Amino acid sequence: MPYRRFLSTYYGIQAEEKIHLFGREGYRKGNEIYFIMILENKETFYTEKMSLSAYLMENGYSHIAFPKVNLQGDWHTPLEGNKYIVLAVQPSYQEPLQTGIALARFHQIGSNYPYQPKEVSSYGHWRSLWIDKLTAYEMKIQQEAEKRDDEYHQLWMDVLPYIIGLSENAIQYVRQSEQEQRFSEVDQGTVAFHRYHNQLENPILWMDDFVYDHPARDIAEYLRSLLFTMEKREEAFLFLEEYQSVRQLSVFSWRLIYGRLLFPIPFYDLLYRGFQAEKTDDGTLHDELQHLLKKQTRYENVLKNFFELAGIDAEMLQIPMVQWL
Structure with a gap:
């Protein structure tokens, strides 16, 4: 299934354009960018990374590409033998520290x-x-x-x-x-x-x-x-x-x-x-x-x-x- 249709069908996201950032293919809607990733490890591996990311986001690092729940309320979507997650992020272009x-x-x-x-x-x-x-x-x-x-x-x-x-x-x-x-x-x-x-x-x-x-x-x-x-x-x-x-x-x-x-x-x-x-x-x-x-x-x-x-x-x-x- 094409990724644009995947986003629309399972996440209700109508992507405006396909972009490439940092070697990854993404889809933009408004200020938010979505990246699709296949799960290649066991779920606890990703839930631990999600927990680390959620903690960082609560402490000022809001520009982390983080899993978005699908229309069913799940953080991953099974399709054609694979499990997919959609990472959503609004990039931050602040002046970096030393x-x-x-x-x-x-x-x-x-x-x-x-x-x-x-x-x-x-x-x-x-x-x-x-x-x-x-x-x-x-x-x-x-x-x-x-x-x-x-x-x-x-x-x-x-x-x-x-x-x-x-x-x-x-x-x-x-x-x-x-x-x-x-x-x-x-x-x-x-x-x-x-x-x-x-x-x-x-x-x-x-x-x-x-x-x-x-x-x-x-x-x-x-x-x-x-x-x-x-x-x-x-x-x-x-x-x-x-x-x-x-x-x-x-x-x-x-x-x-x-x-x-x-x-x-x-x-x-x-x-x-x-x-x-x-x-x-x-x-x-x-x-x-x-x-x-x-x-x-x-x-x-x-x-x-x-x-x-x-x-x-x-x-x-x-x-x-x-x-x-």
């Missing part, structure tokens, strides 16, 4: 969320999740390489021991950091993003982007995106100053940030995209992997001096550094 301040305030509000999610929470589970990811992806890429003899998979077989080594070092660092006792209220779980790349500046926030985790997740992922780019390294440490002007990081937070920066998440994200692609012999993924490897070398050079660049005396605070960098 990046670090915006994220710190978001985390401050999120830390007061009154429930402990289960399906969408990674809080306290990084190490086990990384071990599972390493095991599953290592097996999967080896199986794929046996079936596909192209440059992309050949390069992966060459670099796989290196990625495994990086992963194991990060897992070990986080394991040791879990024993750290110097923590504070800033280490409470909060609403976070799957991969934070400054979405708080966007006119629309997406319900499916939210998770529940330690704030170090967002801090590390945004830092990684900046530290991978030579020209943005000063911006990275300015971001940390801004964040700490609102929320002072504990030693435990610093160790989690560093541990997450050590884990080669961009390589796993690329692997995941490769697994989803039907063809990988067009050279695009191969070129991306080569480019990622070049950036990783420069990135590791920054990690050698990360705490010094961040204005933290790691030796005085007895924050361990990895020896292989």
Whole structure:
């Protein structure tokens, strides 16, 4: 069924035009935009994200694309073997705050969320999740390489021991950091993003982007995106100053940030995209992997001096550094 008719039949929405925003197809009626999404996980996964989103909307983040109930009063609509939800939002084009301040305030509000999610929470589970990811992806890429003899998979077989080594070092660092006792209220779980790349500046926030985790997740992922780019390294440490002007990081937070920066998440994200692609012999993924490897070398050079660049005396605070960098 065409989406325009779907909106009209099941939601009573007469869309005025089809638009594209942030890589998603939407339908506008007046000031409101509607996005249609297929449910690909169990319902509790989405109800927890809805609860996080509703809490944020009550606390000033009104520009979240949130499920609209259909004409039957249900938040999802079954059709042709799938379940659909319609996300409704009025975009906000306010002047953004400084990046670090915006994220710190978001985390401050999120830390007061009154429930402990289960399906969408990674809080306290990084190490086990990384071990599972390493095991599953290592097996999967080896199986794929046996079936596909192209440059992309050949390069992966060459670099796989290196990625495994990086992963194991990060897992070990986080394991040791879990024993750290110097923590504070800033280490409470909060609403976070799957991969934070400054979405708080966007006119629309997406319900499916939210998770529940330690704030170090967002801090590390945004830092990684900046530290991978030579020209943005000063911006990275300015971001940390801004964040700490609102929320002072504990030693435990610093160790989690560093541990997450050590884990080669961009390589796993690329692997995941490769697994989803039907063809990988067009050279695009191969070129991306080569480019990622070049950036990783420069990135590791920054990690050698990360705490010094961040204005933290790691030796005085007895924050361990990895020896292989």
